[in-house]
Amino acid sequence: MTFFQNKTVWITGASSGIGEALVYELAKQQANIIISARRQEELERVKKNANYNNINILTLDLVESDTFETKTKEAISFYGQVDVLIHNGGISQRSWVKETTLEVHRKLMEVDYFSYVALTKAILPHFQERKIGQFAVISSVMGKIGTPMRSAYAAAKHALHGFFDCLRAEVWKENIKVTIICPGYIRTNVSLNALTATGEKNNQLGEDIGAGFPADKCAQQVLKAIKNGKNEVYVGKSFGKEWLAMQMQRFFPNILANLVKKQVPK
Ligand SMILES: NC(=O)c1ccc[n+]([C@@H]2O[C@H](COP(=O)([O-])OP(=O)(O)OC[C@H]3O[C@@H](n4cnc5c(N)ncnc54)[C@H](OP(=O)(O)O)[C@@H]3O)[C@@H](O)[C@H]2O)c1
Numbered sequence: 451m452t453f454f455q456n457k458t459v460w461i462t463g464a465s466s467g468i469g470e471a472l473v474y475e476l477a478k479q480q481a482n483i484i485i486s487a488r489r490q491e492e493l494e495r496v497k498k499n500a501n502y503n504n505i506n507i508l509t510l511d512l513v514e515s516d517t518f519e520t521k522t523k524e525a526i527s528f529y530g531q532v533d534v535l536i537h538n539g540g541i542s543q544r545s546w547v548k549e550t551t552l553e554v555h556r557k558l559m560e561v562d563y564f565s566y567v568a569l570t571k572a573i574l575p576h577f578q579e580r581k582i583g584q585f586a587v588i589s590s591v592m593g594k595i596g597t598p599m600r601s602a603y604a605a606a607k608h609a610l611h612g613f614f615d616c617l618r619a620e621v622w623k624e625n626i627k628v629t630i631i632c633p634g635y636i637r638t639n640v641s642l643n644a645l646t647a648t649g650e651k652n653n654q655l656g657e658d659i660g661a662g663f664p665a666d667k668c669a670q671q672v673l674k675a676i677k678n679g680k681n682e683v684y685v686g687k688s689f690g691k692e693w694l695a696m697q698m699q700r701f702f703p704n705i706l707a708n709l710v711k712k713q714v715p716k
Pocket of ligand 1: 462463464465468469487488489490492510511512513540541542588589590591632633635637638640641659
């Protein structure tokens, strides 16, 4: 029996990339799975590819937080409970501060931060009632450091750490866990879907993302961190430059600050 067998896991951003890879890994581990994102047809494709019966589709737009109470009730109704919520859906950004509109900053905060807060608040009473539950939060290395052309994204990801560290400190007594995951570069559509300065789709595969860590291996590391009840983990290439940047942020922040000034965004 695997850790996830018969556990109900709700994944947002399950129509692509890391979320999609998580679905396939969880199917192998015989979890009860709920998959969310905006695009129904992509969720159908993921379900078909997983070739696994215990998958329920629940479309959800992360900017429509007024629907979250209803969506959460629906999610619980599929299997009678939710054990783990993987907050994963999100968008990135490729633009300089001086050119980025305030709308883009607000959009990133809405999708990558406020939606996580709102969905957490919608399901928290369920976890508290059952005295068990786990939030897994896909942050980023950008949740710990800041580099050129990621101001809105890094701000939203940094905010997640503040919110979820506080939540963990409040709810641990009720047997509710919070695991924050910081992926490095993972090979997905994230750079294609990222927003430009004026909010258009970037439509370019970044060099670092193209050469990134495979999403299936990332998913395996994410599930291991959830299973082990970790507070915060890095996932991605071992000893890659993103890993190194996180170590430097911790131990030599001034050296890192000087290095990132010279970074050419790819
Ligand atoms: N790839 C990386 O290098 C990397 C590194 C660090 C962190 N991350 C994080 O990993 C998470 C997943 O990203 P990914 O790399 O897998 O990128 P991706 O392939 O672009 O997937 C993004 C997912 O988020 C969903 N999404 C976007 N906007 C949404 C909205 N308004 N409402 C509902 N769902 C929405 C998309 O589904 P729909 O379009 O169907 O709605 C899609 O399923 C993100 O939080 C990202 O910040 C990625």
